[in-house]
Amino acid sequence: MKSIYIQILETTAMGLILVSCNFLDVVPEGSATTEDIYKTQAQAEKMVIGCYSEIPNYFHPQNFPDVTGSDEMVMGHRATTRWFHYKSLMNGDESSSTTYYGLWSNTASSYPTGAVKKDIWNAVRYCYNVINNLDKVPDITEENKKTWKGEALFLIAYYHQIMLEYYGPIFMVKEEKASDMPSNLMRSPYDECVDFIADKYDESAKLLPAVRASGEKNRATSAAALGYKARLLLYAASPLVNGNAEFYTDFKNPDGKSLMNLNYDREKWKKAMDASEEAIKLSEANGYKLYGGDAANAERGRKNYHEAFVGGNSGAFNNWDEILFGLADQGTISYCIKNMAPRIGFSSYSSKGFRGYMFPTWSCATRYFTDKGLPWTDDPDTKNLKPEMLVSSPDYPAEKTSCFYLHREPRFYASIGFDRGKFEIQNGTIMLKCRRGETQQDDGVESHEYQCDNGLYCQKWISSKDSYNATQDKITYNSWVFPYLRLAELYLDYVEADFEYNKELSAKSLSYLNKIRSRCGLPSFQDSWSYVGGIPTDEAKLRNVIHDERSNELAMEGRRFHDIRRWKIMEKVLCRKEKSWNIAGKTAEDYYKLTEMNDGSYIDRSKIMAPKSYWLAIPIDQMQIDYNLVQNPGY
Numbered sequence: 001m002k003s004i005y006i007q008i009l010e011t012t013a014m015g016l017i018l019v020s021c022n023f024l025d026v027v028p029e030g031s032a033t034t035e036d037i038y039k040t041q042a043q044a045e046k047m048v049i050g051c052y053s054e055i056p057n058y059f060h061p062q063n064f065p066d067v068t069g070s071d072e073m074v075m076g077h078r079a080t081t082r083w084f085h086y087k088s089l090m091n092g093d094e095s096s097s098t099t100y101y102g103l104w105s106n107t108a109s110s111y112p113t114g115a116v117k118k119d120i121w122n123a124v125r126y127c128y129n130v131i132n133n134l135d136k137v138p139d140i141t142e143e144n145k146k147t148w149k150g151e152a153l154f155l156i157a158y159y160h161q162i163m164l165e166y167y168g169p170i171f172m173v174k175e176e177k178a179s180d181m182p183s184n185l186m187r188s189p190y191d192e193c194v195d196f197i198a199d200k201y202d203e204s205a206k207l208l209p210a211v212r213a214s215g216e217k218n219r220a221t222s223a224a225a226l227g228y229k230a231r232l233l234l235y236a237a238s239p240l241v242n243g244n245a246e247f248y249t250d251f252k253n254p255d256g257k258s259l260m261n262l263n264y265d266r267e268k269w270k271k272a273m274d275a276s277e278e279a280i281k282l283s284e285a286n287g288y289k290l291y292g293g294d295a296a297n298a299e300r301g302r303k304n305y306h307e308a309f310v311g312g313n314s315g316a317f318n319n320w321d322e323i324l325f326g327l328a329d330q331g332t333i334s335y336c337i338k339n340m341a342p343r344i345g346f347s348s349y350s351s352k353g354f355r356g357y358m359f360p361t362w363s364c365a366t367r368y369f370t371d372k373g374l375p376w377t378d379d380p381d382t383k384n385l386k387p388e389m390l391v392s393s394p395d396y397p398a399e400k401t402s403c404f405y406l407h408r409e410p411r412f413y414a415s416i417g418f419d420r421g422k423f424e425i426q427n428g429t430i431m432l433k434c435r436r437g438e439t440q441q442d443d444g445v446e447s448h449e450y451q452c453d454n455g456l457y458c459q460k461w462i463s464s465k466d467s468y469n470a471t472q473d474k475i476t477y478n479s480w481v482f483p484y485l486r487l488a489e490l491y492l493d494y495v496e497a498d499f500e501y502n503k504e505l506s507a508k509s510l511s512y513l514n515k516i517r518s519r520c521g522l523p524s525f526q527d528s529w530s531y532v533g534g535i536p537t538d539e540a541k542l543r544n545v546i547h548d549e550r551s552n553e554l555a556m557e558g559r560r561f562h563d564i565r566r567w568k569i570m571e572k573v574l575c576r577k578e579k580s581w582n583i584a585g586k587t588a589e590d591y592y593k594l595t596e597m598n599d600g601s602y603i604d605r606s607k608i609m610a611p612k613s614y615w616l617a618i619p620i621d622q623m624q625i626d627y628n629l630v631q632n633p634g635y
Contacts, residue, residue, distance in 0.1 A: 034133055041144060044137045048130055048148045051155050052219075054123035056103075056116075056162065058558045059482045060332045061339070061358055063116045064101070065089055066558030071573050072364035073458070073556050075339075076357045077600030078449040082114045090574065092607025096617040096635055103166060108621040121173060124159050127152040128176035150207030154220040157200035161232055164193050165562055168241070168615045168632060169259040172196050186253045186628045190260050194236045198275075201229040210286035217320040218481075223288060224325040226279035227485050230493045233275045237268035237497065238566035240614065247611040251633055259630070266501060273497035280490050280512070283324065288487050291322050294518045298371065301410035301521015306424075308519075309480060310463035316479045322488070326481040334477040337466050339450075340458040342417060342440040344426055345470030349443050353468040353475065354425075355450035356440060360416055360458050360556060362579040362597065366404065368412035368552050373517060373528030375548065380531065382407050387594050393420040396431055400588040402581075410521040411552055417457030419581070419591065424464040432457065434583070435591045442583045454580035454597050460556055483557060488516050492550045499546055503539055516553055571610045609634065 038044050058066040065086035067073055081087040085100035094100070102108070102117030111117075130152040134145050156173075163170045169187040174196075188196075205222040212219055236242065243264025251259045292304030311317025318328070327333075341354035370379040377383050382403075389403040399420040417423040419434035434440045434455040442451040465478040491512035498509040505513070505525075514524045522528070529535045536542040547567065551560050564570045578597040585591030599605070612634025623629050 034136070038133045038136045039138075041137055041140045044130075044134065044140065045144070045148065047126075048151055049219075051123060051126050051130060051152060054118045054120055054159070056118055057327065057329065057332055058484065059327055059336060061086070061336070062114075066561045067556060068358070070561040070564055071361055071576075071578070072367075072551070072560050073358065073360055074453075074578070076359075076449065076451055076453050077598045077602070078446065078451070079357070079600075079602070081602050082112070085114065085116065087602045088112075089613065090603045090605065090608065092604060092609070092613070094617060096620040096623060096631060099617060099619060101166070101616055102619075103163065103616070105619040105622045108619055120159050120163055124156055124173040125176050127156045127159075128173075132176060146207050147209065150204045150222075150225075151220045153200050153204035154208065154225050157197045157204065157225070158228060160193065160197045160200070161228060164190075164197065164232075165235065166616050167618065169193060183626045184628055185626055186255070186257075187259055187630065189257065190241050191236070194232060197232055198229050201225045201232070205229075205282075210282055211288075212320075217318065218326065218328055221324065223279065223283045223286060224485060226275070226282055227324045227490055230272065230276040230279045230490055231485070233268070233272040234493045234497055235562070235566050237265075237272045237500065239568040240566045242268055244568065247614075247633055251630070253630060254628055269497045269501035273494055273501055276490055276494035276497060277508075280487075280494065283487055283490065287321065288324065289321050290487060290515060290519045291319050292519055295410070295521035298410045298521040301519065302414045305411050305520040306414035306460065306463075309460060309483075310465075310478055311480060313463075313465060315465045315476075318481050319483075320481070323481055323483045323486045325485040326483045328481045330477070330479050333479065333482060334475075337462060337477050338475060341425055341462045341466055341468075342423065342432060342452070342457045344430075344439075344468045347439060349445065349448045349451070351448075351450055352473055353470065354466075356452040356457055357450045358458065359452045359454065360456050362454060362456070363573075363576075364555055365412070365416045365418075365456055367548055367555075368416070369409040369522070369528075369548070370407045371409055372407075372531055373409060373522040373525070374531065375545065376404075378532055379407070388592050390588055390592060395422040396420055399431070400592075402592050409552075411555075413459075414520075415458070415460035415555060417459045417462075419455055423457065423459060423462075425462055426467045427464055429464070434581075435588075436584050436586045444584055453583065454578070455583055455591070458556065488553055489559065491516055492553060496546055496550065499542065505535065505542075505546075513549065516549075520553075565614050568610075570614060571608055574608045574613075575605050577605065 037047050057063045061068045061075055062083050068075060069086035069089055075084045088094050088100045098112055100112055100115045102111060102115055103120055106117035106119055131149055134140060134149060160170065160172060169190045170193055171185045171187055172193060205225040208220055208222040208225060210222045212221055241260060243262060244260060245262040248260035248262060253259060291308035295301035295304050308319055308322060336358065339355045339358040342356040344354050366376065370376060370382050372379050385403045387402050387404045390400045391403045391406055393399040393401040394406055401420040405418050405421060417432050419432055421432055422429050423432050432440050442453060463478045467476045495509045495513050498506055510525055517524060526535065536545060550563065564573045579594055580597035581591055582593040582595050585593065615632045617635045618629055618631050623631065
């Protein structure tokens with residue numbers, strides 16, 4: 001195997017890093033040595049930056065399953081597993097010998113064409129190499145030594161957390177060692193992994209600044225460290241891994257040691273609650289805040305929420321006031337914009353321009369609350385309304401649309417595009433026309449790949465600055481930062497942990513929840529539920545509401561993929577066929593008939609099952625090398 005130094009030279013930094021680096025500048029030509037890498041402060045910093053390069057690109061639908069692998073966003077049914085790997089999970093094709101996700105190992109003799117690989121374990125070793133060698137840099141300042149060590153510790157924790165979320169119990173890399181993985185490692189019990197990662201986040205937080213200078217906003221901070229620790233502990237308290245004897249009674253190492261705690265521990269929720277509060281306090285004390293502040297009305301709330309992600313009309317936007325860690329790779333962002341935005345500039349199918357190929361599901365769209373801040377089936381104004389009921393469009397009264405598009409909360413209109421509704425694009429606002437024979441249609445021709453299967457479009461990541469010039473065949477893209485972690489999530493972490501620990505929402509939880517609601521123009525939680533007699537007292541009901549509060553705020557950001565797993569509801573959620581309008585309909589009466597969405601031949605929901613589909617498989621090449629490794633349940 002190549003030395004760590006040569007590997008680093010051959011690594012290309014992912015778009016997470018905004019600062020431009022040429023890793024070939026780290027050392028002179030020839031055989032690199034430790035002295036070369038750490039000869040100067042400038043070269044050492046490039047090594048630090050290189051340590052970020054193996055972080056997965058969660059937003060790109062051709063890479064990891066986070067955004068498209070749940071029930072909130074998908075690619076069109078014509079899209080193949082070769083290009084969109086989440087369909088391998090949805091179709092039950094992932095196995096120890098065939099995986100599209102080269103994370104645990106990327107050294108197998110063969111992978112499916114298009115498999116995505118990240119060298120996670122060696123990235124961790126690179127981080128230890130930084131820690132072990134910073135003292136050797138002759139001209140390094142004490143401040144840089146402290147901060148760069150903090151970054152390395154943060155990344156050690158983060159890389160382990162990535163593996164924990166995808167694979168469950170892992171083994172822990174605690175020192176640099178050799179670049180080859182030992183062949184006698186056992187997976188550590190889940191709770192031991194959590195403790196190790198949490199400790200590393202605590203160590204890093206003591207060394208890192210809470211806020212970065214403008215040119216370094218994308219690098220680790222103490223706010224991000226404590227924020228990820230809160231996410232870690234919330235996951236650890238959740239039903240999937242906290243007392244789940246149903247899945248894990250026989251999940252043991254060869255020495256008989258159980259890899260999961262089979263007894264429920266309520267105190268884990270208290271740890272998650274405390275960690276969330278610590279992260280919130282640090283973040284707020286250092287100027288992090290929700291974009292836009294309190295909204296005076298629904299329209300201001302819609303703008304607040306939409307602009308928090310794509311900005312106003314500048315064409316470039318970086319919301320580092322709310323984002324604690326994020327992806328600024330404009331190649332990925334422009335690819336997603338191209339595939340999310342509805343067709344513009346053509347009266348019939350074209351593969352040019354915007355595609356509308358990556359779109360929100362019926363589940364995502366209908367989960368949003370009403371304008372009273374209630375679930376649709378709880379609001380007295382909407383609970384008896386059926387989707388097929390036609391009404392005047394809220395935006396174009398002369399046009400007919402579904403009643404499901406009325407009375408929705410501001411985040412719905414900021415996030416979802418629908419037939420006969422407004423859509424911000426093309427340097428202004430257009431009316432979407434999604435019926436057969438119209439501009440934003442699916443024309444039904446199977447060979448015409450780039451089309452939407454349900455008549456819904458994503459507005460959340462599309463702005464008026466995204467435009468297509470058909471004459472020049474040129475797309476102008478807005479630029480922004482995709483959030484991997486933002487302040488709103490920390491508020492929601494606290495709310496969920498508080499509820500699960502105390503079985504009710506405290507005044508503090510309500511205040512955090514209402515910060516989120518106020519920003520997007522919703523009534524307070526208490527005021528919303530006053531319409532129907534008060535906040536639910538039934539535990540299961542209130543839990544579902546809290547889950548929906550989280551899913552609506554974080555919609556299409558990749559968190560629900562992990563949430564439905566840690567809540568232990570994944571198979572119930574994903575086995576349901578998604579719904580669609582009758583996209584072959586040419587009139588309002590024909591179009592607005594609810595049917596099942598076409599999944600195509602690349603998804604078989606009957607193969608989504610517990611416990612297998614909750615984790616990725618340990619690759620067979622690693623099982624053959626290390627006979628102490630036990631496979632995940634279900635494989």
